[in-house]
Amino acid sequence: MRFTIKKILPRTLFGRSLLIMVTPVILVQAISVYIFFDRHWSKMTERLAYALAGEIAVIASRIEGNDNPDYIRELSSMSAQYLGLLVSYEPHAALSERERGFSSDSLVSRKLAAALDEQVRRPFRLVVDADEKWIEVRVALKDGVLSISSPQRRMFSSTGYIFLLWMICSAIILMAIAILFMRNQIRPIRRLAVAAERIGKGRELPANFKAEGAREVRQAAQAFIDMHGRITRQIAQRTAMLAGVSHDLRTPLTRLKLQVAMMPQSPDTEAMKRDIDDMERMLNAYLDFVRGEGGEASVRVDLKDMLERLVADSRRMGTEIALSISGDLNISLRAMAFERCLANIIGNARKYAKNIWLGALREDGEHIVIVVDDDGPGIPEDQFEDVFKPFVRVEKSRNAATGGVGLGLSIAQDIVHSHGGEIWLEKSPRGGLRVCIRLPV
Numbered sequence: 001m002r003f004t005i006k007k008i009l010p011r012t013l014f015g016r017s018l019l020i021m022v023t024p025v026i027l028v029q030a031i032s033v034y035i036f037f038d039r040h041w042s043k044m045t046e047r048l049a050y051a052l053a054g055e056i057a058v059i060a061s062r063i064e065g066n067d068n069p070d071y072i073r074e075l076s077s078m079s080a081q082y083l084g085l086l087v088s089y090e091p092h093a094a095l096s097e098r099e100r101g102f103s104s105d106s107l108v109s110r111k112l113a114a115a116l117d118e119q120v121r122r123p124f125r126l127v128v129d130a131d132e133k134w135i136e137v138r139v140a141l142k143d144g145v146l147s148i149s150s151p152q153r154r155m156f157s158s159t160g161y162i163f164l165l166w167m168i169c170s171a172i173i174l175m176a177i178a179i180l181f182m183r184n185q186i187r188p189i190r191r192l193a194v195a196a197e198r199i200g201k202g203r204e205l206p207a208n209f210k211a212e213g214a215r216e217v218r219q220a221a222q223a224f225i226d227m228h229g230r231i232t233r234q235i236a237q238r239t240a241m242l243a244g245v246s247h248d249l250r251t252p253l254t255r256l257k258l259q260v261a262m263m264p265q266s267p268d269t270e271a272m273k274r275d276i277d278d279m280e281r282m283l284n285a286y287l288d289f290v291r292g293e294g295g296e297a298s299v300r301v302d303l304k305d306m307l308e309r310l311v312a313d314s315r316r317m318g319t320e321i322a323l324s325i326s327g328d329l330n331i332s333l334r335a336m337a338f339e340r341c342l343a344n345i346i347g348n349a350r351k352y353a354k355n356i357w358l359g360a361l362r363e364d365g366e367h368i369v370i371v372v373d374d375d376g377p378g379i380p381e382d383q384f385e386d387v388f389k390p391f392v393r394v395e396k397s398r399n400a401a402t403g404g405v406g407l408g409l410s411i412a413q414d415i416v417h418s419h420g421g422e423i424w425l426e427k428s429p430r431g432g433l434r435v436c437i438r439l440p441v
Contacts, residue, residue: 014186021178029167036163045111048155053115055083056137056148060120063089064141084151091144095123100140108135108155128152188213192221197420199228204297253280303329303360303368306339311358314346320355321346327362331441333419341415344408345372345435352376353432368439376432384425388413 010016062075067089076087100123101113109128116124116137125138135155139146188211195209205228211221253276260272304325314321349356353376360370379387386392390410412435416423421439428434 013189014182017182017186018178021182022175025171025174029171033164033167042107042111045107045155046115049108049111049115050119052135052150052154053112053119055079055085056116056139057119057121059085059087059148060122060139060141060146063146067091067143079148084154086149088147089144090147093145095125095138095140095145100125108152112137112155185214185217188217188221192217192224196224249283250280253283298332298334300330300332301335303331303370306335306342307358307360307370310339310342310346314350314356317350319350322355322357324357324359326360329360329362329368331368331439333439334415337415338419341412341437342370342372344412348408349374349376349433349435355430357430362441363438366441368441370437370439372435373428373430374432375428375430378427378431378433379425381427387425388423 010019059075059079063072072087072089079085079087106128109126112128112135113126116126120139123140127136127138129136133152135150135152137148137150139148191206191209195205198205205225209221209225211218211225213221256276257273260269260276263269307323307325307329311321311323346356346358349372353374355375357373358371359373360368363369388409413423416437416439419439421437423435423437426434426436
């Protein structure tokens, strides 16, 4: 029952807020209409039926006391002129037992029949013609049958229709006001969600984004703007600092390389050269990791071209790599950063595997999934999360003689997350490791 209600309820904040506002109005009006029809309408119909039955009783008594044709014609004329009733008399006629009673079981028929029983106190036949809008009453008198026809408006009050019309119109007006009001209140929240999504995908804030709406929404929007500003300043400061560190460290490394090159060649100098190369390689890896995406702007690219370029580069290095592409792969991202991410993943697979399978497809129209499989030694499943940590290398499952400082997957994860995507590892059906990337379009 609980899950059924959740399925029926609206999913959006606008729909739920509108439901909260409109439901009480509808319930109040439904209760009012019920009370109106159950009390007011029934009471009014009863009183109108009592009045009409009283007029019929008077006419029946007059004709029964004086059945002179001239008197009946005069009474009929006065009834039509002042009461709106058509009166006719059939002398020496009678109502059979089968004709007596009323023909329909409507509220009007029941109320009028009860009033006729109470006031006329004679056998009668009641016919309510809904199509012709007339009510016909045939009353059995001593020496004949009295027929009286009355328009149905005598049994209805126009205030009932006015009341219903007022209720419907007021409900429509209130719902329109509620919809306009809620749209204005939800719009700032929706803009905040769009801005957060754009930042999550590594894009800039919309140009027209500002804090607006209710006080709480403005506070949340302003806090988001301040947070974005702090993050942007932090990245800029970190990039500037690392540029200085890079310059300062590369200069003494260059001097060391020059001095070693000028020294007499010996096993010691060769070892020094290898140490300097290792230091330079580690320095570049550290800078790539902390630099992240830098200040690169997002552009619309076709991943097909990027993947084909990476596959061609790998094949030139002697790696067997197969490419499989399905669907439209156009997406907005930071091309250089994401290409470095894929290059790190393919480079890892190239170090430890003989064959690589690279695939990309568009999933459910809203995401692009990239899968890299290899036939290498793989990684134990209990270490799938650890390998994304900086400087972590799984020596037992990967060849320790291969280079690297344990930052390849950390850099890849940082880039994927900055695009609002996901990256995870699985056991490959090819026998090695599978790396999966899922990006929002």
